[in-house]
Each structure stands twice: as structure tokens, then as C-alpha cells.
Amino acid sequence: MKQLRRDYNALNNPPKVGKNTFLKLLAKQWVNYSFVLPAAIFLLVFIAYPVLFNFRMSFQDVRAINLLNGGADWVGLTNYRTILANTVFHQAARNTLIFTAGSVLFQLSIGLALALFYNLEFPGSRWMRGLYLIAWTIPIIVVAAVFRWLFDGQVGVFNYWLESLRIIEDNIFWLSEPDVALGAIIFINIWLGIPFNMALLLAGLQGIPHELYEAAEIDGANVPQRFAFITFPLLRPALFAVTLLGLIYTFKVFDVVWATTQGGPFNTTHLVATLAFRTIFVQFQFGTGAAMLNLLFVVLFGISLLYLWNLRYEEAR
Amino acid sequence: MRLRNLASLSLSVLSVLMLSAFLFPIYWMVITALKPQRAIFANPPEFIPRNIDWSVWGNIFISNPDVPRYFLNSAIVGIGTTLLTLALAAPAAYGIAHLPIRGKGLIILVSLSSLMFPVVMLATPLFVIFSRLGLTDSYIGLILANTALALPFALVVLRPFFLTLPLQLTEAARIDGCTAWGAFARIMLPLASPGLITAAIFTFLFGWNDLVFALTLTNTDQFRPVTAGLWTFIGVNNTDWNSVMAFSTLAMLPPLAVFLTAQRYVVAGLTSGAVKQ
Numbered sequence: 252m253k254q255l256r257r258d259y260n261a262l263n264n265p266p267k268v269g270k271n272t273f274l275k276l277l278a279k280q281w282v283n284y285s286f287v288l289p290a291a292i293f294l295l296v297f298i299a300y301p302v303l304f305n306f307r308m309s310f311q312d313v314r315a316i317n318l319l320n321g322g323a324d325w326v327g328l329t330n331y332r333t334i335l336a337n338t339v340f341h342q343a344a345r346n347t348l349i350f351t352a353g354s355v356l357f358q359l360s361i362g363l364a365l366a367l368f369y370n371l372e373f374p375g376s377r378w379m380r381g382l383y384l385i386a387w388t389i390p391i392i393v394v395a396a397v398f399r400w401l402f403d404g405q406v407g408v409f410n411y412w413l414e415s416l417r418i419i420e421d422n423i424f425w426l427s428e429p430d431v432a433l434g435a436i437i438f439i440n441i442w443l444g445i446p447f448n449m450a451l452l453l454a455g456l457q458g459i460p461h462e463l464y465e466a467a468e469i470d471g472a473n474v475p476q477r478f479a480f481i482t483f484p485l486l487r488p489a490l491f492a493v494t495l496l497g498l499i500y501t502f503k504v505f506d507v508v509w510a511t512t513q514g515g516p517f518n519t520t521h522l523v524a525t526l527a528f529r530t531i532f533v534q535f536q537f538g539t540g541a542a543m544l545n546l547l548f549v550v551l552f553g554i555s556l557l558y559l560w561n562l563r564y565e566e567a568r
Numbered sequence: 569m570r571l572r573n574l575a576s577l578s579l580s581v582l583s584v585l586m587l588s589a590f591l592f593p594i595y596w597m598v599i600t601a602l603k604p605q606r607a608i609f610a611n612p613p614e615f616i617p618r619n620i621d622w623s624v625w626g627n628i629f630i631s632n633p634d635v636p637r638y639f640l641n642s643a644i645v646g647i648g649t650t651l652l653t654l655a656l657a658a659p660a661a662y663g664i665a666h667l668p669i670r671g672k673g674l675i676i677l678v679s680l681s682s683l684m685f686p687v688v689m690l691a692t693p694l695f696v697i698f699s700r701l702g703l704t705d706s707y708i709g710l711i712l713a714n715t716a717l718a719l720p721f722a723l724v725v726l727r728p729f730f731l732t733l734p735l736q737l738t739e740a741a742r743i744d745g746c747t748a749w750g751a752f753a754r755i756m757l758p759l760a761s762p763g764l765i766t767a768a769i770f771t772f773l774f775g776w777n778d779l780v781f782a783l784t785l786t787n788t789d790q791f792r793p794v795t796a797g798l799w800t801f802i803g804v805n806n807t808d809w810n811s812v813m814a815f816s817t818l819a820m821l822p823p824l825a826v827f828l829t830a831q832r833y834v835v836a837g838l839t840s841g842a843v844k845q
Contacts, residue, residue: 282748286663290656290719291675297716298682301693308693319700365586373579379587381831385594388827388834389820390777392795396802396816397597400809406609408596415612442593447838454839503686506779510799524686531692532784544689555684559677 302548305541313537323538330542339518340543343526346433347502350522353437354444354504355497361441362448363490367482369449370456380453383446391443395510398439402426426512429519436520440507444500448493455489456482488561495558502551523547594820601625601814608809624810628818631805634789635815638797641707642776642822645793648711649775650768653718658764661726662756666735676727679720687780690716695784705791713781718771725770725837729763730756766837769830776823794819 309330311323334340369380386394401408404424413419425435459482467477505524508514514521514529521529523543531540588595600608604621607614629635664672694713695704703709733756741751757764782796792800798819805811827834 280668283663283667283669285749286659286667286752287669287672287675290660290723291671293656293715293719294675294678294682297694297712298678298685298690298720301690301697301716302685304693304697305689308696313696318696368579368583368586371579373576373583375580375583379583381835382587383590384831384834384838385591385824385827388773388823389594390779390795390798390823392779392798393597393816393820394593396798396812397593399802400600400813401593401596403809406611406613408613411611411613442590445590450835450838454835499684503684505686505688510779524688527686527692528688528780531688532695537692537696541692544686544692547686548689551684551686552681555681558684559680562680 305544308538309541309545311538313541315535318535318537326538330538331546333539334543334546339521340523340526342518343514343521343523346520347522347524349433350437350440350504351498351501353434354440354501355494357437357441358444358448358497358501359490359494362445362493363452365445365449366452366456369453380449383449385446386443387446391506392510394439394443395507398435398442399426399511402435427516429516432512432516432520436508436511439511440501440504443507444497447500448497451493451496452486452489455486455493458489459485491561492558495554495561499551499554499558502554503547597813597820598817600809601811601817603810605810624814628811628815631811632797632801634792635797635818637789638792638794639818639822641791642793642795644707645710645714645778646772646775646822648707649714649718650771652711652715653722653771654764654768656715657719657722657726657767658757658760659752661723662730662752662760664723665727665730666733666738666756675723679723682720683724687717691780691784694781698785704785705787707791709785710781710791710793711775713785714771714775714778717778718774721774722767722771725767726760726763729760733759762833762836765830766833769826769833770837772826773823 308323310325310327312326312329313323317323365380365383369376402425404410404422404427407425409425410419410422414422423431426432463481463485464477467481472480503524504522505528508520508522508525509528512520514525518526524547527540527543527547530536530543599617601624602620602622603614603617604619605624607617607619607621660675663669664675690713694716698704698709698713703712737755737759738751741755742748746754776793777795778793779795779799782793783799786792786796789797798815801815802812
């Protein structure tokens with residue numbers, strides 16, 4: 252058996268070879284590679300190539316006329332100059348920052364509060380906490396339709412409640428008044444993000460050994476002390492990961508805004524992703540839109556590297 | 569003891585209140601679709617409907633005969649995406665977890681980082697490429713595009729599942745005369761089925777819920793999925809909340825059913841992949 256294992260290992264561990272013998276190795280071990288190659292080719296064709304395609308397009312003057320034959324002129328950095336000089340882009344960039352900061356802050360704190368609550372044992376705790384995820388499961392276009400109805404200026408329930416509580420006096424058209432539209436969209440996105448934050452933080456909380464709390468209780472630690480010296484330090488890796496993921500996923504949000512306001516009124520709710528979408532699929536300025544997406548990508552890539560670096564560190568422990 | 573029971577019971581009550589408040593929008597959608605047209609504009613609003621009126625549900629199908637078609641399209645795209653993704657991801661995740669292969673790290677890196685892409689960034693080049701190849705307005709185009717989103721996620725979710733399975737199992741099967749693929753299909757796949765179910769559920773939800781590809785890669789009702797159909801429907805019936813809510817409820821039901829039947833897999837997938845689109 253031991254001999255067999257040794258033979259098997261020798262068969263499966265490739266000897267160290269230079270790159271020029273890669274093909275030889277491939278021929279010898281084609282069975283192993285046959286498991287991975289289809290997926291690798293798919294990733295190459297449908298992810299890596301499109302990203303490079305997008306990068307190239309951002310340096311070209313691609314419009315509806317020259318879209319299909321590929322004969323667009325190279326224009327260097329013109330597309331990037333155009334968007335950096337565009338005040339609507341400035342507004343979209345500012346909105347993206349406000350939208351991301353507002354969404355992540357509230358998703359995280361409400362998600363954490365709910366996770367701490369549902370980490371307690373009480374009748375129904377288990378199945379009730381699962382039901383929050385319904386918000387995460389259903390199509391965003393459906394969520395958008397419901398909130399358009401709740402936020403409706405004339406007969407929406409939100410106005411009814413706020414008026415009965417005397418918080419506001421007159422009807423507010425939440426999604427079509429420039430002052431409040433971005434806030435209303437952030438509200439919707441917080442609602443959408445709470446279950447995700449809650450589920451991940453709850454998993455983090457459940458990973459904390461129960462004995463620690465028992466020991467602390469014996470030592471006379473009260474509830475705030477137990478939170479400060481056990482829960483918080485041990486939850487910090489999960490909190491860090493959830494925060495970074497929240498930043499990444501919020502930064503690239505498209506559906507929520509496009510399905511509710513399409514960036515309006517007067518561009519007050521445009522995010523970089525929705526502005527890029529409008530530039531490309533409504534105005535057919537493919538080159539300019541691609542440049543916007545690339546700028547968005549650079550920022551996302553930076554945060555992603557931070558997340559991946561953190562993941563590596565976590566796995567190494 | 570009695571005090572402790574009382575305390576945990578009050579926590580249950582609090583939990584019911586919070587959950588009801590959180591899910592109120594969904595309740596409001598469903599009951600709006602069940603009210604007669606006039607009751608919708610009642611002030612104060614009818615929080616518990618006095619009369620149930622199903623008429624609007626029939627009207628949707630009469631005013632837009634393509635609605636059943638949208639659902640069929642979404643089912644085809646959702647199931648097609650699931651099958652293609654699993655067919656590609658299961659062997660690849662196994663290979664990355666267990667076989668001596670060069671470039672594993674690169675595949676994982678590409679998968680993880682592609683989860684961070686804005687969908688629009690993928691939709692733009694795919695629209696141009698698919699337009700040139702004549703793949704817009706086709707199931708295959710939608711399935712390929714959605715698989716591009718789902719495959720990286722499936723790889724990230726499945727790899728840990730295969731890592732937990734002992735390598736000795738395939739070794740034993742190989743010694744007994746199984747081929748590499750035979751050992752994978754007969755021994756590893758059945759053992760990895762919880763992971764496969766998780767990946768399948770997420771992939772189906774990605775496919776059904778996708779809006780970006782649905783809007784950019786379809787132009788005709790023949791191939792339009794539910795999400796894009798609802799989008800168009802809202803545009804036309806802007807203030808007819810009755811029927812917009814009824815259509816929304818219908819569009820929600822399939823993913824909701826999938827979620828409710830397979831809830832524990834969803835939680836497992838969320839925490840193992842830590843991913844949301």
C-alpha cells in the first residue's frame with residue numbers, strides 16, 4: 252500500500268520543468284488538465300477577453316456607426332479627458348461615494364445589531380433569521396417596483412406614515428425631487444444589503460467558542476465587557492471582510508438605481524455605473540462609456556486587492 | 569426559570585415585530601395586487617384588505633400576451649445557465665482542489681477578482697462581441713453571459729467542498745481500475761452534492777434575477793426574460809400599481825420558492841463564498 256501511494260504520488264506530482272517543456276507535460280498529464288481546461292478557456296474568452304476589449308475600446312472613438320465593423324479611430328486619451336471635464340461625471344462620482352458610504356455604514360451597523368440579536372437563543376430564532384434573506388433572493392427590479400410604490404408621492408405609504416407621525420407636512424415625491432432622491436435610493440439599498448451583512452456577521456459570531464463567554468462570566472465580566480473583550484476582537488476579521496465586500500458590491504451597484512430613477516431627476520442619482528450604462532446603451536458613446544467603466548474598475552480593483560490580501564492572511568492562519 | 573422563559577418569549581415577540589417591519593414591503597406588494605383598483609388609493613391605506621379581487625391577475629395576461637413567454641424565457645435561461653455553469657465548474661473545482669496542475673492560483677485569482685467587476689463592464693464588450701457574432705436575441709447569448717457571472721462564483725464555492733473530501737477516496741478508486749474521470753464522476757461528485765446544490769441555487773438565482781444582460785442582449789419579446797419584461801411593463805403601466813404589483817409578485821415567486829425550499833444551502837453559500845451580485 253505504501254509503495255502504491257509512493258508510485259501514485261510520483262505519477263501525480265510533476266517534476267520541476269522549464270516553460271518550454273510545458274507542452275510535453277500537458278501531453279503527459281492531459282487527463283489532469285482536461286478537468287480544468289474547459290472552465291479556464293471559458294474564463295479567458297468571456298471574462299479576460301471582454302475586460303481587455305473594454306480597455307482597448309476606451310482608447311477608440313467607438314460609436315453606433317462603426318460598432319459592428321470594428322474600424323474605429325484611435326483617439327488616445329481623448330475619452331478620459333472628455334469624462335474628466337464632464338460635470339455630470341463629477342456628480343456621478345460624488346454620488347457614488349455618498350451612496351457607498353451611506354449604504355455600507357447603515358447596512359453594517361443594522362446588520363451587526365441584527366446578528367447580535369439573532370445570535371441569542373429564543374424560540375423561533377433560527378427560522379426567523381433565515382427569512383430576512385428573502386430580501387436578498389428576489390429580483391432587484393421587483394424590489395425597485397415595490398419601493399417606487401411605497402415612495403409614491405401621491406398615495407405612497409411612506410408619506411402616509413410620516414404625515415401621521417407629523418414628521419412631514421406635505422407629500423414628498425421621494426424619487427423625483429432632487430433633494431431627497433439620492434437619500435431614498437440609499438434607503439432602498441440599505442434594505443437590500445441588511446440580510447447579507449447580517450448572515451455573514453452571524454456566521455462570524457457563531458464561530459466564537461462559547462467557552463470564552465462562560466469563562467468570562469465566571470470571572471465576573473458584565474455584558475459590555477464581554478462584548479468589548481471577546482465579541483469585538485474575535486469578530487474583527489469578519490467585520491473587516493464584510494466591510495470590504497460591502498464597499499466592493501455597493502461601489503458597482505447598477506440595478507437598484509437604474510430600475511428606480513434611471514439616474515434622474517437631473518442626474519442627482521446617477522452613479523458611475525448607471526452613467527456609463529446610459530452613455531453606452533442610450534447615447535451609444537461606447538468609447539466614453541468604456542473609459543468610465545475602466546476608471547470604476549481601477550478603484551474596485553484596488554479595494555479587491557485589499558480584500559484578497561486579507562483573505563490570504565486569513566487562510567494562512 | 570419562569571423569568572428566563574418570559575425573557576426568551578419577549579425576544580421572540582420582538583423578533584416577530586422586527587421581521588414583520590423588515591418584510592413589510594413584500595407584504596404590501598402582494599396585498600396591493602389582491603385589492604380592487606379603488607381600494608389602492610384609499611386614505612388611510614387599507615393595511616388589511618377588506619375585499620380580495622383577483623381580476624388584475626387575468627388583466628396582465630390579456631393586456632400583454634407575452635407575459636407567459638417571459639417566464640418561459642427566464643426558466644430556460646436560468647436552467648441553461650445552471651447546467652452550463654455546473655458542467656464547467658464541478659470538474660474544474662475538483663481539479664484545482666485535488667490534482668497537480670499548474671496555474672491553479674491564477675484561475676482562483678481571476679475568479680475572485682471577476683466577482684468584483686461591475687456587471688456593466690462585462691455587458692458592454694459582450695454586447696459588442698455578441699452583436700458581431702449574431703448572438704443577441706438568443707438563449708445561447710443570455711446563457712453564456714450569465715455563465716460568465718456565475719462560473720467564478722461557482723468555482724469559489726465548490727473548491728472548498730472538494731478540499732474537504734479525502735484524496736484517498738479517488739486513489740482507492742484509481743487502484744480498483746477507475747479512470748480519472750470515472751473516479752471523479754462516481755466517487756467525488758456524489759460526495760460533493762451539497763456544494764453542487766448550493767452552486768446550482770445561486771446560479772439559478774443569478775440567471776433569473778439578472779437585469780443588465782436581459783436589457784442589453786434582448787430586443788424582442790421572443791427572448792425577453794421576466795426582469796426585462798417587468799421593466800418594460802412598468803414603463804407602460806406607470807401608475808397602474810395594481811397590475812405592476814401583480815406582475816412583480818409573479819416575478820418574485822420562482823426565486824422565492826427556490827429559496828424557501830433550499831434555505832440552508834443559501835446560507836451555506838453566502839458564508840462560504842461571501843458573495844453577492
